[in-house]
Structure formats: structure tokens, C-alpha cells
Amino acid sequence: MVEKKIRESLPKATAKRLPQYYRFFKKLVDEGVSRTNSQSMSQKIGVDAATIRRDFSLFGELGRRGYGYNTKELRDFFGDLLGQDRETHLALIGVGNLGRALINYHFQDRNKMRITQAYDIAENKLVGTETSSGIPIHDISDLEKNIKKAKITTAIISVKQENAQEVADKLVEAGIKGILNFAPIHLKVPDDVHVQSIDLTKELQTLLFFMSE
Amino acid sequence: MVEKKIRESLPKATAKRLPQYYRFFKKLVDEGVSRTNSQSMSQKIGVDAATIRRDFSLFGELGRRGYGYNTKELRDFFGDLLGQDRETHLALIGVGNLGRALINYHFQDRNKMRITQAYDIAENKLVGTETSSGIPIHDISDLEKNIKKAKITTAIISVKQENAQEVADKLVEAGIKGILNFAPIHLKVPDDVHVQSIDLTKELQTLLFFMSE
């Protein structure tokens, strides 16, 4: 168990790289490779070798000089850190094209997180049915009740921009502490609620801008 | 027309905020609001007011002291900068759940960019058909030929991780200069090809990590 103190003082940039590190070591273990080093990692994940070593050093001495890193040890270390063993249930709000794609994305195949509830407005014909994989699609008016009952703390917003803030408010009301938001707006939530936004149009526009330089 | 020199020397962090600025001014214009200021913008888009002013100052004097910014002027300015008027055709590779959602996402409703070609391997039953919106789904072996013919320079990768690098190589071969990548790997491409990656699982894992702190 990594000290809470270390976790909390971790630079944000480092924290964002943890999933990449975990995934990298997991892949090597699966391929039967037992050791690696910062130089070779750098090549494969596109992060500078010094950055990798510095990131690791924040957790103590994870490697051995002259040898490198043991893949199994490090996989387990980062797995622990990310709580890979912990089952996480997600609620998804907005069963449109994107919402359906996310439901079928099957996060659970690679991780212990999965969407277990979905919501939309009653006008949506899918409300009241279940997906082929057995996820119930509820009316959004039941959101607070259901989420509290299932003790879910993480949600995905895939509704239209116009309704996103209103949905976020409802989620906060229901006790949600983490939101993955696909609506292209800045959500206002209390300080103890975490938001990660993914803005597809913005990413495309940024890409085009860099291309035009 | 903004000087090429300015565009190229723009800090990366600033460039990534441009779509937000554009969108913000566009919204205000649509709502009939004719002026705003950095303080109020900051509130709504979640970027520090000083950062906004500093970003703007890189382009010259876009505002007026004691007054603020004229929404229409600024919308047009950032629209120009982002090439909002330019039609951009996109090729999409990988017509699975995510691919189909992206096709139906209708980027064109808000911007002049749209997916006009889709690809998958011949084994996919959709190959040879068209989507309801009229986008042809080609066999991936026709990729280079078609993309060159249509002079497309931007593509979206939504294939499985295992095939992503191979697809990227084919795209580069076909002359693509910008890739929006949804596969959770670091793509290796030549220096003149731009890549923006969106890694859904990573975002979720990062969110959960911050929640557990």
C-alpha cells in the first residue's frame, strides 16, 4: 500500500501518466518479458527516459541500478496504485449514439470498471428496456434514488451540451464524486467532485490548427 | 489573416484553448450579447482571467481598455484563426461501435468538418455498404487509392489497439498529415504528421485515481 501522503502530493502530470506505466508493464508481463529499462520504455510510450525515472523515484526505489525494472513487480506496483483490483460501477447518462458506443465499449474486458446503469429522458424509446448486455436504461427522474441505492460514485455524461450542467447538478445531488464528461462545456461542480472532460470537436479543431501551422 | 509567424510561435497551451475561445464568443453572438470581459469569460470557461488576457495579447490588442471585448469581432477573429470556414473532409478507419458513433456524431452540424469516407476490413459485413447518411464504407485495401484521389489529409483511427500502428503506417503512406487516434497506444509517425490521441480508459483510470486521493 502506497502512502496516502505520497499519492496526494504527486504532481498532476505524473498522475496522468500512471495508467500508461501500468499498461506498459502489464503488456510486457503478458508477453513473457521479465525486465526492461527507462530507455526502452521511453521509445515505446513516448515519454522521456529521465521523466520516467523521475516519476518512479517519487515512490521510492522501484528499480535496480545496472539492471532496470522488473516488469512483474512494477505491474503489480502500479496496479495497486491505480486500484486495478477494485470493481467500479459506472452510471451513464445519455443513451444516444455516443452513449450506446460507450456501453458497448466494454471497459470491463481490460479493467474492473463497467457501466451498470444507464439513463435518458422518458421520451427516449430505449427507456424501460435493457441493452443486450443486460444494462437497464432508466428514466432520469429515478437517477438519485437508484444511484444512491447502488452506491455508485462515478458517472459518464454523454448528453447534449444544453442539458449537461443540469445533469451534473443532479449527479452531485445523488452523491457522485467523479464525472467523465463528453459535453463540450465547463461543468461547475463542488470542489470535492472530480471532472475529466473529453471534447471531441475541440480535439479535432486543435489537430487541424496544428496541421495548418 | 494572422501572421504565420505568430501562429507558429504560439505556446501549445494557448493553441489548445483557441477552440474554447471561439466557441465562447460564438455562443454570445448567437445569444445577442455584444460585449464581454476577461473576468466574466473566466467564470464561464474555467480559465484564469489573466491567462485569457495574456493569450489574447499574443495576437495584438483585441480588446479595449475600460470596455472589454466585442463578441462579434472576437468570434470572427478566432474563427479565422481556426479556419472555421474551411471545409475539412475526414476519413474514418474502423467501423465498430465507436466508429459508428463518430460517424453519427455529425461534426458538420457545428463545424465544417465531416467524415466522408469510412474503412474497415473486408470481413466486416458493413464493407461495401453505405451509412444512412450516405458515407461509403470501403475495404481498407482501397485506402491509399481513395484518400489520395479525394485529397483527404486528416483521419480518425478507431480500430483495435493491435491494428492501430499498422493503420497509421498506411495512412502516412497515403499522405495523411493529421490523425485523431482513439487506440490506447503511442503511434509512431514522421515528424510532419500530427497526432492527437484520446484514450478513454486512461481518462477513466485517471479520474478514479484522483477520486481515491
Added chain:
DNA sequence: TAGATTGTTAATCGATTAACAATC
């Protein structure tokens, strides 16, 4: 003129990277 808000400077903060002594 008085009030508001910019544009810009200077300070601060956070992240990256080069370099190398430590050490396996």
C-alpha cells in the same frame, strides 16, 4: 473626470530534461 478593464511586466509555480555520481 471617474470608473472599468485591458495589456504587460515580474514573480511564481510546475514540468521536463541533461548530466552524472551512486551502485548493482
Added chain:
DNA sequence: TAGATTGTTAATCGATTAACAATC
């Protein structure tokens, strides 16, 4: 011991923010 590679320091770079003179 010789060679490899870490862990860490110091330098550099880039981004954010506070503060305020300039000016509309």
C-alpha cells in the same frame, strides 16, 4: 573489475497568475 542503468541534482523550459500602469 567493467559495464549498465538507476536515482537525484541542477538547469532549463514553459505556463500560470498577481499586480498595476496605461488608457478607453
